[in-house]
Amino acid sequence: MEKINKRKIFNDPVLGFVSISDELLFDIIEHPYFQRLRRISQTGLSHYVYPGATHSRFLHALGCINLMQITHKVLKSKGVAISKEEERASLIAILLHDIGHGPFSHALESTLLEGIHHENLSVTFMNILNEEFNNELTLAIDIFLNKYPRKFFHQLISSQIDLDRLDYLKRDSFFTGVSEGNVNSERIITMMNVVDDELVVDSKGIYSIEKYLTSRMFMYWQVYFHKTSVTAETYLIEALKRAKQLVKKGKNVPSSDVLKYFFEKSDFVEINKKDLDKFAQLDDSDVVSALKLWQANEDKTLSLLSQFIIQRKLPTSLIISEPVSNEKLELIETAVKKLYSVKDAGYFVHQKELSVLAYNDTQDPIRLLLKNGKVLELQKADNQVLVKDLRKKITRFHLCIPREVYDIK
Structure with a gap:
């Protein structure tokens, strides 16, 4: 042997x-x-x-x-x-x-x-x-x-x-x-x-x-x-969601057998052995191969999303301190429906909150061991310089809009 x-x-x-x-x-x-x-x-x-x-x-x-x-x-x-x-x-x-x-x-x-x-x-x-x-x-x-x-x-x-x-x-x-x-x-x-x-x-x-x-x-x-990678991942998520909806409607959405398994099944409250074995076969290549095929799909929404990702033709994206109003977003979506000849522009126009809390002093805080053997939480140290500011959550808003209707913003 x-x-x-x-x-x-x-x-x-x-x-x-x-x-x-x-x-x-x-x-x-x-x-x-x-x-x-x-x-x-x-x-x-x-x-x-x-x-x-x-x-x-x-x-x-x-x-x-x-x-x-x-x-x-x-x-x-x-x-x-x-x-x-x-x-x-x-x-x-x-x-x-x-x-x-x-x-x-x-x-x-x-x-x-x-x-x-x-x-x-x-x-x-x-x-x-x-x-x-x-x-x-x-x-x-x-x-x-x-x-x-x-x-x-x-x-x-x-x-x-x-x-x-x-x-x-x-x-x-x-x-x-x-x-x-x-x-x-x-x-x-x-x-x-x-x-x-x-x-x-x-x-x-x-x-x-x-x-x-x-x-x-x-x-x-x-x-x-980063605004561009967040946009790319957002469109990737939307492409997968669209594909899943189309599969459930009985539409032709070519993909690997293992990816199709997760499109057809929606109840994952409890993961069984079959689910896990299928998941263990799933990787980046399944998704990329599917996106390449979907560029020519008869569904306009899926086709566009796939083209934008594969060809890296991404929309305008911004990181802003205050969110755009719902009224403005509705105006943008109306323009996108006309631009792309689609019924639902929500696949292409997105606004999401991004937050970062560098240090959370209320959840398992970092502890310092002093020379005298005592233990002190990081934020209570006299010689800390930045911790006070790092305890504040920073929130921004990510916005992505098709370049052709960017001026509406």
């Missing part, structure tokens, strides 16, 4: 070499459920603005493993007891934290599976993998769901200063070329510690934390909420 080398090293262009020496971890990476993440974009359609942003969820997950391995070493060096079982489980939990993402990550999260969040899908995937691997993922699932009493393990995976954020900010900054997100992940990790089984940061790292929080805020406004 051919032996498989279970010790692997991945070359990560952002964080360097990622070593996988645990056989179970390697087997999970090799599983088709996880391999699908190679075909899921990390940043949706951000490459429409930043051409280099074509990196995958697969690469992000490997980066998170790297950061978790570094964190284990740092915490152990500070006297934090971590068993072999906890070490393996936390690595599995961070590896699988995004396994439930669908095509183009967040863009289509509530479109194909209405009302189902990607984290719920991640847990469902984990439970099935747990059965396949003889319940060896049980502790990892408990950590992911915050059911394990040593809370810091969950905080490393999901909190206001988790390893997920420390990786994606640095990674997305690298691939987009937006320097504002280039946080010093390892510097922050070296400042981490544990008190009463909760994650804390050495007080001398306060300015690294403030830099991290501001970097995340700027990455939202400059990358994740």
Whole structure:
């Protein structure tokens, strides 16, 4: 029988070499459920603005493993007891934290599976993998769901200063070329510690934390909420919604069998094994291939939306401080109906609220470990510089209007 080398090293262009020496971890990476993440974009359609942003969820997950391995070493060096079982489980939990993402990550999260969040899908995937691997993922699932009493393990995976954020900010900054997100992940990790089984940061790292929080805020406004990529993702969502409506009316909407499955089914209150197996076959390529076909669809709305996305002929988009009135939007929609000869202009005219709260001091706040051993919440530190302002939610409005009727605004 051919032996498989279970010790692997991945070359990560952002964080360097990622070593996988645990056989179970390697087997999970090799599983088709996880391999699908190679075909899921990390940043949706951000490459429409930043051409280099074509990196995958697969690469992000490997980066998170790297950061978790570094964190284990740092915490152990500070006297934090971590068993072999906890070490393996936390690595599995961070590896699988995004396994439930669908095509183009967040863009289509509530479109194909209405009302189902990607984290719920991640847990469902984990439970099935747990059965396949003889319940060896049980502790990892408990950590992911915050059911394990040593809370810091969950905080490393999901909190206001988790390893997920420390990786994606640095990674997305690298691939987009937006320097504002280039946080010093390892510097922050070296400042981490544990008190009463909760994650804390050495007080001398306060300015690294403030830099991290501001970097995340700027990455939202400059990358994740960039007006053009938001418009592209909005039109992508509308194209999928239109296709789904047409399929339910019995219209001809060519697509892959797996994409058609999600068009034909609408009740996803409970995800069954068949749903999950179908979802595990779905990736970005299904959507792109369908859009290419739909450019010539007999339905004018679907055809136009698909052309605009595939050919990147996007409407005018704006980020504004005050929303446009409903009366103005109705005037614009009336003009669009005439322009495109369609009955419903709502597919082409959109206004949505965008909000960013850089630091939430009411929900699991970041805690500082002072030299005297006391623990203090970040916002209460005397030497903080920016935290007071970072606690304020910033809200703007995204507006996209076909260029031909832009003057009506």
